[in-house]
Amino acid sequence: MLIWIFVLCVIIITTSVLWKKRWLLYHAWKIPGPFSVPLVGSAFLLSATKDNFFDLLCGKLDSWRPVTKFWVGSQLYIATTRPTDVEKILTNCLNKSPFYDNFNDIMKDTLLTAKVSIWKEHRKMINPSFNLKILNSYHDIFVNYSKEMVKFLDDKEGVEQTDFLRVIWEKTLDAALATLTNVKPHLVKERQRTITLTVKFEEILIQRFHTFWLLIDFFWKLSSLHKEHKMVCQTAHEIAESVIAEEYKSYESEDRNDDTIESKRFLPNLTNLNRTKQITREEILEETSFMMMAASETAAITINTVLTILGIYSDIQERVYEELVSVVPNIENSPTQEEINRLDYLERVVKETLRLITTIPFILRYADEDIECDPYVFPAGSNLLVPLVLLHRDSEVWPDPENFDPDRFLHDEVGKRHRCSYIPFSFGARNCIGLKFGMMLVKVMVATVLRNFKVRTVGMNSWKDIQWDYMVMLKTKNSRLRFEKRKF
Numbered sequence: 001m002l003i004w005i006f007v008l009c010v011i012i013i014t015t016s017v018l019w020k021k022r023w024l025l026y027h028a029w030k031i032p033g034p035f036s037v038p039l040v041g042s043a044f045l046l047s048a049t050k051d052n053f054f055d056l057l058c059g060k061l062d063s064w065r066p067v068t069k070f071w072v073g074s075q076l077y078i079a080t081t082r083p084t085d086v087e088k089i090l091t092n093c094l095n096k097s098p099f100y101d102n103f104n105d106i107m108k109d110t111l112l113t114a115k116v117s118i119w120k121e122h123r124k125m126i127n128p129s130f131n132l133k134i135l136n137s138y139h140d141i142f143v144n145y146s147k148e149m150v151k152f153l154d155d156k157e158g159v160e161q162t163d164f165l166r167v168i169w170e171k172t173l174d175a176a177l178a179t180l181t182n183v184k185p186h187l188v189k190e191r192q193r194t195i196t197l198t199v200k201f202e203e204i205l206i207q208r209f210h211t212f213w214l215l216i217d218f219f220w221k222l223s224s225l226h227k228e229h230k231m232v233c234q235t236a237h238e239i240a241e242s243v244i245a246e247e248y249k250s251y252e253s254e255d256r257n258d259d260t261i262e263s264k265r266f267l268p269n270l271t272n273l274n275r276t277k278q279i280t281r282e283e284i285l286e287e288t289s290f291m292m293m294a295a296s297e298t299a300a301i302t303i304n305t306v307l308t309i310l311g312i313y314s315d316i317q318e319r320v321y322e323e324l325v326s327v328v329p330n331i332e333n334s335p336t337q338e339e340i341n342r343l344d345y346l347e348r349v350v351k352e353t354l355r356l357i358t359t360i361p362f363i364l365r366y367a368d369e370d371i372e373c374d375p376y377v378f379p380a381g382s383n384l385l386v387p388l389v390l391l392h393r394d395s396e397v398w399p400d401p402e403n404f405d406p407d408r409f410l411h412d413e414v415g416k417r418h419r420c421s422y423i424p425f426s427f428g429a430r431n432c433i434g435l436k437f438g439m440m441l442v443k444v445m446v447a448t449v450l451r452n453f454k455v456r457t458v459g460m461n462s463w464k465d466i467q468w469d470y471m472v473m474l475k476t477k478n479s480r481l482r483f484e485k486r487k488f
């Protein structure tokens, strides 16, 4: 008897779940996709170690392109590499996928993760701090931290750099603090630990994703990894709190003038808005913690990848150097903002690097409503995966896509492509707020290093020899760089 009651309950629950999801299932059914089994979906096709997950995911999505659906448990994922679909998704779906909830312990209601209602308010408050006038005032600060990198390399000339990313990251973190806040970086105790903690946070998440029982919340919360994760998040917040405390101190000690450019920077601006109760201190803490990481890590990774690529393709590096010498003839002079803007070839090199090796290779949105992408409907309730890295390597858009060729970004070539065929900073209202900041910082740092040094990548002949560490961002794993001082 009991067994029959149990079977009946299972049938009732399954039918009611299927009934609730009938539209999702109906539209999903029409979209092509790999084999999937009840409860697990197609997740077993994506099971891999952390070392080969990125290649496996790219390989599978590539073989299922241009549009595919797959199930991970009860969650429907739809991936597309058609630029027209991508434009619709990034314009209409501003909410992030529930996948981003994994970051909630360290950054809950931040620009990256917040639900659209909170995001809209925060973005409106933060946008003015990224206008061109304010960004232009950062140029000299970026130059100063670039010179520190040159000084570091002068002291270590000829020494093989096996973790140059860390060296760059320390400089980009200081540059972010010196520009986005009014705090002098050296006053922030243990700021270098932020980097160690960020790396640890990412490692813990990777370990969680690759241990299937840790994906179940109940087991995750009982695990020692979760305890470690909590400790990392707490310490990261303490460091961000110390930045905010310094900001408040400088706020109180100086004669206030709210019309200066300095008062419009990211943190001073939020501190002002806190006085008028438009944002809480808790929200400022979350946003600051995330912004420092977003600004410093993405830029550092991009600079490291550009240098690694130029170390491999020495002919391209020589062209960058020739351009640098013609635009900034006197090595004693730091490049001015106007000179940096004239480095067209360097800009094309950075863009081509971000095409082939997209720092953030995937983004995920959530469909709150049905999105029509002829002949399919991406139904409300699905997770929409935009594989930027595959979009950027689509042979129908990019002839010989695996060839590193900066001239793809010559003005006339750009005009021939769909505007969503190249979007390393995402697209639409929820794109990267730091696009211009990031491009400026990357160009200034790379230009300053290459004006002084020739870089060589040890043991690699092609970008395909680079191995990758993937967790949200794509970092080089095996890059060994050697710097030789240029003779003048």
Ligand code: HEM
Binding pocket: 111, 112, 113, 123, 291, 294, 295, 296, 298, 299, 302, 354, 359, 360, 362, 363, 364, 424, 425, 426, 429, 430, 431, 432, 433, 434, 435, 437, 438, 439, 442
């Ligand atoms: C230099 C290389 C950079 C790249 C390739 C990059 C790329 C991206 C991408 C693809 C997104 C969308 C992420 C998603 O939707 O999941 C994003 C978002 C974001 N980025 Fe960047 N970024 C860079 C630098 C920066 C810098 C320097 C800052 C800060 C100064 C920054 C701040 C942000 C913020 C706050 C968001 C969330 C925006 C929102 O949802 O409103 N990024 N970035």
